[in-house]
Amino acid sequence: MAAAVKAAAAKAAADGGTEGRLLAGRYRLGAVLGKGGMGTVWRAQDETLGRTVAVKELRFSTGVDEDEKRRLITRTLREAKAIARIRSGGAVTVYDVVDEDERPWIVMELIEGPSLAEFVRENGTLTPRRAAEVGLAVLDVLRAAHGQGILHRDVKPSNVLIAANGRVVLTDFGIAQVEGDPSVTSTGMLVGAPSYISPERARGQKPGPPADMWSLGGLLYASVEGVPPYDKGSALATLTAVMTEPVEPPKNAGPLADVIYGLLVKDPARRLDDDGARAMLTAVVNAPEPVAPPVVAPNAEETRQISLADAKEAADKAAAEKAEKAAEKAAKKERDRREREQRERARAALKSARKEAAAAAAAAAAAAAVPTASAAEAPASGKPSPVAAPLTDVMPRRTIAMAVAAVLVVLAAVGSLIAYVVGGDDEDGKKEQGKNGGKPTPVASGNVTPGGQGGTTQNTPPAASPNTPQNSPSSSANTGAGDPGTTSTSQGQGAAPGGAGGGLPSGFATVTDPGFHFSMAMPQGFHQTGIAGKNSGAIYSRDGGFPRIQVDYNDSPGSDARKAWMELERAVAGSSSGYRLIGINPVNYRNYPTVADWEFERVQDGIKVRVLNRGFKMDATHGYAIMISCPADQWDGAECTQMRNVAFETFQPLG
Template sequence: MKDQGRLLAGRYRLGAVLGQGGMGTVWRAEDETLGRTVAVKELRFSTGVDEDEKRRLITRTLREAKAIARIRSGGAVTVYDVVDEDARPWIVMELIEGPSLAEFIRENGPLTPHRAAEVGLAVLDVLRAAHGQGILHRDVKPSNVLIAASGRVVLTDFGIAQVEGDPSVTSTGMLVGAPSYISPERARGYKPGPPADMWSLGGLLYAAVEGVPPYDKGSALATLTAVMTEPVDPPKNAGPLTEVIYGLLAKDPAHRLDDARARAMLTAVLDAPEPVPAPEPVPAADETRQISLADAKEAADKATEEKAAEKAAKKERERREREQRERARAALKSARKAAAGAAAAKAASAAEAPDPSAAPAAKPKSKAAPVAAPLTDVMARRTIALAIVAVVVVLAAVGSLIAYAISGDDTGGGRKDQGKGGGKPTPAASASQSPGGAQPGNPPASPPPSPNAGEPGAGQQQTPSTASGGGTGSAGQGQGASPGGSGGGLPAGYALMTDPGFHFSMAMPEGFKQTGIAGTNSGGIYSRDDGFPRIQVDYNNRPGDDARAAWLALAPGTKSSSKNYKLIGITSTSYRNYPTVADWEFEREQNGIRVRVLNRGFKMDATHGYAIMISCAADQWDGPECTQMRTTAFETFQSLG
């Protein structure tokens, strides 16, 4: 990077980048005055951040440094210095060589209950010291715990810590932290205390022995709802830690384990001898043969089931393609009839119209049979014009249907040569959907993955350690045509945004790009400059069955964590014949302006739920730009399977 080799404050020489996220970069550096290696945390501002937001981020960074400096614990990283350069702070701190607990589990598998108890006690020591200083960490999770090469356990990242009595702490309306480790009282918008950090410790211990978080439902919304309302899945590998985990994950803070009881129980686990695994019995020769035969039969049965499933899927795809072709033929036939009728009417009209250049016709000498009146005598010319317009519309629709049928299977336009079960949608298929109506063949649509995970009050992960990841949106072709064209045409000034990471494509205004990540990497935020208007699309692979109920469950927490929140309505609605769809509309103040939000959550099938959130300045909500953006987003949205 361009700053590598830079000298800060005349003594800290920047080296390699150790990690980076949406708001900061951590460098390895050499303290040339004392001759030691340190870590330097640099605060970075994303594009479009206004001066108020910059001041808030600077205050937050300085608060983090002060909070760490006040904690006296061997499990807390040591802050050496704070350097002010480029009108922003750089924190110089102790360098911890080693992976995070999350990385360690990912590479080596879950911990034993004994080792997890060691980690839990070390984190508990830091929390005790922090709580004694009036500091809440608020983001205890595996990725914020470092395992040094010496075995030392260090709790890091006090970036969103709440410091009691600090006048710089202001309410930003943001629910920050990883949803799986946010306590129920914080999820509901209540003021947290030390028990909230104890809940997070329970989630950390669960993840340490199970390898997965205690609550992970695929999206911020579903996860926070589960945290507030559902019991935790029983741990399978916790052994003697089971009761500690249940005690820490009690939903009522009054019934949750406090520091003293948790410490006593963890110490008991640590002092108990680790069980020695029993050796696996060696099967006799005849048992080995029986096992082999059983394995062979199981493999054969599985292969038969897979083949039957593949055959059924192929048959279903062929049926859908056949229906699409039949619909296209019927539409084409109707269009031809309408066109022929209009042509006949036009020809009759032309035949009856006098030719101004021709000589006047002689009057017949004898009485002849009466001549039929021209078509214009019995049908108003305006009616003919409307009929011709209708023919043009029908032909355009036929073109769309043909493009849809050619593009592949109707669940997303996938080509047959993209593998079993079709493939991901093509722009042609996406553009040829009936705008705003049912999508032929699409699995019907669930509760939204996240109401506004990228907005304040929705569990957006704010720390650099999780600010990256997810999809990478890219703008596609098709500007300048009308929606529904066979070539994937889009309204003028719009381009196709395709984001495989979050499983969708959609037309957005030209210049829109991904400017943020929602939730725990469950969705993307798209705008021109990280401001408004903006579009957010969240994906949920395990949606529920009642979108409106999901919004109602989340609304109180969002209200309590938003500034000047005003609910407009939470209503069930219809959208493409999906089984459950709900719109959540509200207003609040954000970044110094009044913002109006429409969040549409829907379920397509058991593994595909989405939320499309449109946010505009409230005074521009009914203006042409925001109105067109809403209409186009809902008309062109396409799941990428």
């Protein structure tokens, strides 16, 4: 009997704690709260102080050798030390560490509530505002930890607890890395959840605080989407995607999207830091949430009134609105048909007029050649050659005058038809540009490519969200103008801000491009040397190099220039050599409704170039981007500084 009791006790010690066991003479183990690969968390009662606590037990799996046991014990003690050093309301408080069965047991504050992963699984995703609140709480813990030289390295939804009172707590510093701790050794293993491991850790590089910021971005993504940003089914495939693939755009993030994108930047040097993330999360929390109108349940009498009177009125109104929209649609369709027919007739008339002009010119030339032909025939008759008579001696002056007048009339008709096809007014008084009139194809958002000779930028002015960029060569990188006759240059006079004409600085000339709806003063010698992207704008320079100015036009701009640049910035950064962001900031420019400057550097054509890209919306149909590029070492020089100032001061929209 004694042997059996002893054997049972030995088995209990080997298996670890059991319910009802008393640790260190004061902590009575209760129910199991959770189990992991290396340990079990128990609810326990501190019988000395009379409070409920959580006790984390370190468990050894079968077959673990002594070296591995020592390593696990060291990790557990390091976790307790790391938590004890953090001063934050979002971190669990460590009360005690006891040594039993030759291993440490951590006695901690008990947090009653589910993990964030459990909460989302059971209750659905968080709103962007609540997710931002959770993010700020986790950020507080990370700031305190990083201030102590501690990296968490395993920030994920299952390690965040949501207490019943709403408190958010970051737990499990079991794989934390503590700066200067001699007990930290590398085993060559990558620890942590693959979906939340940063790209630099996945590549085996030494991580810093930005690695925890990446994991926070993944946590926010999962909070509003219900799934991690990267999950390919296996650890290797997931880590490969983390390192190489763009994140799937979140669908439910709303105002939180910019924070998520900023935290999930693959380059840790450009990743959103603590201050930036804190400011953006705070803005999301403080933004007013849309309030749904109150729903008032009508009483029986009101229900009858709505059913009989109001419902009929609403139905009649809806029918009238539908009929009105149908009539407007039909009228627009008919108007478009008439305009199309008018343009076709005009083009046919233009073609006919050109033929008539050519015929009249040929007739005049033939008539002018008559005296010469007569004189040439004289030698054949054996008579002396007469002196060639002037045209007026062969053809009456009135006939010549009529021929010349006919040619001028035809040419005038050609000019009128060209004016109609290229820039004439339609029935509604709106300008209609023809196919050969130099107007670019209207720009839809998307396909943005880094600018440069042989690699231009479809520099979509702040409009609907751009798509993922692709590197593509310039559609027209020759040294001449894009469409002959669409760009004109005038010397000495320019448009001052606001539209009034004014003197230009010496060495500048006004460039007018009706095809892209603008005029602007540029350095003399600048001419169109390329077309941007898919005909969204034009590039101007002296020889196709730098400095250069690119102007893009969009006939359906969006309402947030800064947001458009931020969405585009990630794509340009990923496809540019030597890219360095200087800033994306809203600015005031002529009181336009939304304006933002995007400044960056990159290596282009073997030259380090600095770029200022100003995007702005004038109104519902006019959006522009003015991109000034200069060699970085000349950016603050007189030429580049004056070129920027004059460009922004003299820019004028057309049409």
